[in-house]
Amino acid sequence: AEAGVPLQLSEGQEPAGVDSLMGALRQVLRYSTRTSHPLFYNQLYARVEPAGLAAEWAAAATNTNVHTYEVAPVYTLLEGEVVSKMASLVGFPEGSRDGLLVPGGSASNLYALHLARHRAVPESRARGLAGGPPLCAFTSGQSHYSYTKAAALTGLGTDNMVAVGCDARGALVPAALEAAIDKAEARGQKPFFVGLTAGTTVTGAFDPFKEVAEICRRRGLWLHVDGCWGVEEADSFAWNAHKMMGVPLSCAAFMTRHKGLLQAANSSGATYLFQPDKLFGSLDIGDKSLQCGRKSDALKLWLQWKAVGDAGWEARIDHCVALAEHFEAALTHPRWRGAFELVMPRSCTNVCFWWVPPSLRPWRCGEGAAQRQRDALGAVAPAIKALMQAKGDAMIGFQPLGSHPNFFRIVFANAWTTSTEMLDDLLTRIDAYGMQV
């Protein structure tokens, strides 16, 4: 009954009947990772919300591209509405702001770098970078790797996306940034961009916004924030609604306070698509985008916002923060006698921790353990995770960072259905897995 169809698309593939196709879909659901489970903490996204999902289904059914108003009137208006709501929360002034939904946070960081360059060296759009000034950009050593990808793709070069030093929590050190800028200028480079992070991927650290904003203002650099809520002086901002907000993947916004720059940097004025002499042509938003066809990601965010309301978002985020607080407190409780150790104090809803084998306790991460001991601890998280995967237990990611060997990073992304009791039980189980490895 559950047969489905073979995975392989063979040569001369025959058509399959509706029953087999339905069987195949059942198999897909069965073997897919349960990202909406209350114990899925593996990434920065989690549980998908019903209103957002219903909207995603409706948008898929209408199957259209948000390049022109005539084929996507509703989605064009809704995109304007969600972008302007987010931009106003970020604090960008109404008259001058602009923005787009883009396929992910990585794309958003790419837009930022691209626009900043366009503002700094507008002639590079036509002439290219060869023969132009040697540009230089800055981000923290713990920023997301999409900054590096953007540096490679845009022709800036990854060497010229300087990784600035961070403090113990993973936040950029402003004095180190200023020194890096000086050094670049001394090398004859032209600094133009600083990419901050408000909630880093691994430790959830917030780069110090005010200090860096002051540096950028003083030195005339574009300030982008890869991030979250409420930042006013940035030139651009990346907001991922598919993470803490639980909107179906992907749903990401790029926003800038510089109206007109998306158009200036990206416009191609294709006459087959953006005809000036058609009805409502002035409402087309597609010429600002790097994409041509672009599925609508606005409806799901819009409908979910309507479903949840402003106060609802606050309550959800408060719930996630409370869970993170609880988890952090629970694992440092004396009853565990050092079985769990925090890597660093929590900044956001990421909690970074080790389970420490008895032979390595007490583990003091600051105190320079021998390499042999680091290696031993670094092997623990992968082994525990493999056991958890075999059991179908919670999913939690791990990684090394600097001199820290592999540690777990539990993240409360959209953990609306997770209770503190579940977390207490989880710690007990992790301890039991640890004793097995």
Place this chain on the structure above:
Amino acid sequence: AEAGVPLQLSEGQEPAGVDSLMGALRQVLRYSTRTSHPLFYNQLYARVEPAGLAAEWAAAATNTNVHTYEVAPVYTLLEGEVVSKMASLVGFPEGSRDGLLVPGGSASNLYALHLARHRAVPESRARGLAGGPPLCAFTSGQSHYSYTKAAALTGLGTDNMVAVGCDARGALVPAALEAAIDKAEARGQKPFFVGLTAGTTVTGAFDPFKEVAEICRRRGLWLHVDGCWGVEEADSFAWNAHKMMGVPLSCAAFMTRHKGLLQAANSSGATYLFQPDKLFGSLDIGDKSLQCGRKSDALKLWLQWKAVGDAGWEARIDHCVALAEHFEAALTHPRWRGAFELVMPRSCTNVCFWWVPPSLRPWRCGEGAAQRQRDALGAVAPAIKALMQAKGDAMIGFQPLGSHPNFFRIVFANAWTTSTEMLDDLLTRIDAYGMQV
């Protein structure tokens, strides 16, 4: 009953109840353009297919990212399967080919330019383009605007994406390409990339593949084809399954015959995501992508392929070609006494035509009409289209091209439910609209 909720996301937005949310979704469906209607010919996509839509819904419900195998085991395998099926149809050898699903054909062309540069100047990834050799790329004057966007974004510069001349049908002239390459070299530039089009956006022209492949081989240039079926000697290939195949938007593949180059050009080796010491880490495909989070576009293509079968795709495309043939023959029929005029003979399933007002008949497009007459004809298509939009009649795009004033481009993209009778009736109605404007 149909009330829905206001468009605006107000300050302090209150949550709305399920009934209002459902009402809002009904309004969205009601006011959205009917892209699955048999008379929607406005773009290169059309009717969404049930199997693909069901799969898209299932994929949305499982809400995961195809960056790592552990969170997307099924979608990772399915992506491998659809990409390899398409790459084998394109003729790329099994051992060396590689590819990814990407968010649109524009992204696919961007990947091509990026990889070609990586192969030509691998050190540019780290060092950037400033101070490097002045690169030069080539595409036809009628290629898609995404080539220009890619030139701007990658730092090549739009001036260095040379637009090569086309023949009357819109296909690139190989001798003009060779001359343009010579000229670039004479200027001291380093040619590295040729982007062909197999089915141009407006006229559906096929650039002459064999001749250009020979030029690229001889001169050591990367050959990319933005296109459709069955091309063997290209270095890379862009295939949009959301166009003729009717898979829900967006569904686009980038393929290359150079295994390892996606990894070399794009890898960041993020240790928080692509841990070498986790289970099944070698199956992760995310490090080859420019994106980090990436929704699954594989399931819908896979399931629809299973539903339609290889022969089914052929039958669908044959149906579209037959419709285009019928339409072309019907509008040139003597019974219209010159009311309709072909802009050029059909190359693909695009038919480009004018409705000519009686005062301008007979219209001979080759014969150099006066500017006043061109202007008069150019105003006709927008006026007819506006009337059709007001009536809710067929949607057909228009645009000018070179010296041709605005003409209609009807495209049979996934016109599975369109009959030749519908087309005959449509011509009659267009003629009637024309007499009104």
